[in-house]
Amino acid sequence: MSDSHQYKSSGESGRSGRDPGNKRADRAQLEAKPVSLRRIARLFAPYRARLLLVVALIVVSSVIGLAQPFLVKHVIDTALPEGDTALLMLCVAAMVLVAIASAALGVAQTLISTEIGQRVMHRLRTDLFGHLQRQSLDFFTRTRGGEVQSRMVNDIGSMQSVVTSTATSIAANVTVVAGTVVAMMALNWRLALISMVVLPPAVWTTRKVAQMRYAVTSQRQARMADLHVQVEEGLSVSGILLTKTLGAAPALAARFEQTSHDLVGLEVRSQLAGRWRMATMQVVFAAVPAALYLAAGFPATSGALTIGTLVAFVSLQGSLFRPLMGLLNVGVDVTSSLALFSRIFEYLDLPVEIDDPASPVPLGEARGEVVFDEVGFSYDGSHPVLEDISLRVPAGGSLALVGATGSGKSTLAGMVARLHDPTSGRVTIDGIDLRDLDLADLAANVGMVTQETYLLHASVRDNLRHARPEASDAEIEAAARAARIHDLIVELPDGYDTLVGSRGHRFSGGEQQRLAIARTLLRDPRVLVLDEATSALDNTTEREVQAALDRLAEGRTTITIAHRLSTVRDADQIAVLDRGRVVEVGSHEELLLRGGAYADLVRGGLTVAA
Incomplete structure (x- = not known):
């Protein structure tokens, strides 16, 4: 064998x-x-x-x-x-x-x-x-x-x-x-007994040396993991941007040098320990046959041993150590x-915290009425993020959510796409609790563009088609035109077949947002959730995209989170959130006349973070 x-x-x-x-x-x-x-x-x-x-x-x-x-x-x-x-x-x-x-x-x-x-x-x-x-x-x-x-x-x-x-x-x-x-x-039973006596100390010695090597190797692997982390953090696109903007290159280089220096000593010790193990095994492989040859030379232990038997026995004994x-x-x-x-x-x-119901209710052709019915939410069960929120957005209507950081706007809007389920109350579309809908049915009717755009390492066309794999090229271009990104795409070296690159860093923040908007619009959802969808756009581009969104929002229910007055002032109703509660609801003009929290935000420029 x-x-x-x-x-x-x-x-x-x-x-x-x-x-x-x-x-x-x-x-x-x-x-x-x-x-x-x-x-x-x-x-x-x-x-x-x-x-x-x-x-x-x-x-x-x-x-x-x-x-x-x-x-x-x-x-x-x-x-x-x-x-x-x-x-x-x-x-x-x-x-x-x-x-x-x-x-x-x-x-x-x-x-x-x-x-x-x-x-x-x-x-x-x-x-x-x-x-x-x-x-x-x-x-x-x-x-x-x-x-x-x-x-x-x-x-x-x-x-x-x-x-x-x-x-x-x-x-x-x-x-x-x-x-x-x-x-x-x-x-030869005599030589077999001698082998049984010699093998245990040989095995014990080899295992002790192996344990010593294991300990050194463990330390080396830990430092190697540190080195990999430093490479990943320091040489990725995001890491390079952070390093250059903070001037942290010297500190990172010194840290990397120290880790690499530690690896030198550990690698030497690991190789030496490995060499000791190999040397021990070589001694065992030489010592055990030597003992057998010695035993074969004495009449008391040889038992009229033939040369062929001795060679066969040594060969068998040599095949015993490793499997043992x-x-x-x-x-x-x-x-x-x-x-x-x-x-x-x-x-x-x-x-699975958010799953398909056992007996889903068919939504059919959704009208798009969204209702938050006494909604409450907590991440840990003890500290409420949202409390007793009741809002109604008629089919084809628009709702803008404004408020300070941590007021719960994104959490509330995310419930429409079932990123979270309320811990109390319910969210409905056309009167149906979202928890009673099939997730695929919900996803087909609710589209969401978040403030954090994620683009795949694929072509522009494949990134857009990710939203609807069966979409034709004409439909993809129509969505891109609506998001005011088509002209830029056709100017790229390979047009719609241009590779986006790692995490979309080839495009500016505004261009990434417009691609994300086009990707969502390609699905033509009845309900559209925009969580700071225009936050990365300059004023001119924002006006263009907002105009496109306004046209596309006709007949579509839209829920918007924004910090710019121009984005929210034309909404049918505006809800002001403060510490997880709705403190004001009304149109732009109504809320200004009240002179409350919304008026304070407007006077402050409505530059409220999401």
Whole structure:
């Protein structure tokens, strides 16, 4: 049996793609979120027959591989001394056939196990992606940046190698160790006992050196992670802009230099520790056969040992060390595997706070009347953000929300698109509670442009078509014209096929906003929510876009959050929010005559942040 097949899961840290220094983190993860083995088994249930076939291939391959030393024994003890050419040819042919059979079985086992692992990972990936898409906006605002991507890509990617290697390595190593011990006893029980005595201290020494390396490697990986973070933060588009505007380049360079300097020492220690491990293994590989040769030289321990038997025995003993180490490291492998499953299941078990109802009410062709009925909301259940808000926006009417920072305007407007659900009261469209609507039905009737524009790293056309994949080129251009962005697009090097670039930094803030407006208008929603949609535009561009929005708002219900008087003064009604409550409602003229909070905002220039 070839070393590459027999020892592919010998416990080396590189096999699973996870650093052994993560053992503590893995154990902590499992303590916090235990994993049911039955749940993992259910993932593999559809592939039960193929898994049994993999185990059978491993056992057969391992057993066949044990034939090599016995063939060598017959060559040395019989075929060569007696000049038995027929036996020699037979043994040599058998050696070649054993190697071919082992290689073929190894390829088949790898193919089947990899396919099973990939299918399970595909199912986990798609299930996790779909589940996370159903999470509320609150989940993503409270989750550390990069954590979701890490679990989606890194953890599931690591699971594939762990899943397809851990179980197969256990089966292969158990078979090899058991078969080798039996074969050694059959060849010479005295030498077998000597091997059993020598191996434990050799294994213990190797594991101690490995633990030393693991500790150093863990520190190195932590500093390497710091280095990656500094590269990402310092050399991204946003990071460069921040660095240049703050003049922080010298400080960042010094910080990067220190981290890189720390890595020099850790890398040297890691390589030295690795070298110590390799040196220890080399000593073991040399010392154990030396002890066997010594024992073979004494009549009391040799037992009339032949040269062929000794060579076969040393060959068998040499194949015992690595699989034995692999079995001793099974605990680490299993812990790593379970920890990865725990991290994925932790996300899959997250409750869906905003979901489709069990029996959705069809909205049909919406008129677009929006009603906030005694709405209250709190993020944590104890500190209210909105309290007892009741507003009605007739179909085709317009409502402007104004107020100071933190007054709850964006939270209230976001409820129309079900970014949040009220903790008390209800929000309705045409008299139907939004929580009774299918989410796809709601999304088809409510369009929202936020103050934070997000553009995909794709062409302009694909960015716009993201809102409605079936939209024709003519419809895309019509939406762009309405948002006053068509003329700029056609002047780009590749027109609508021009690549937007990372996060849309190729375009100015105003241009990004107009692209976002065009993208939303392409869906032609009955209800339009504009959360500071013109905040990044200059006065001239804002007037152009606002004129387009005014025309497109005809017959459409529009809810607008803005800090400019020109944006809100023509609304049918204006609601002034203060600390989560509506303090005034009326038209621009009515509220000015009252001389209350709205009049104060107007006198102050109505430059209120969102």
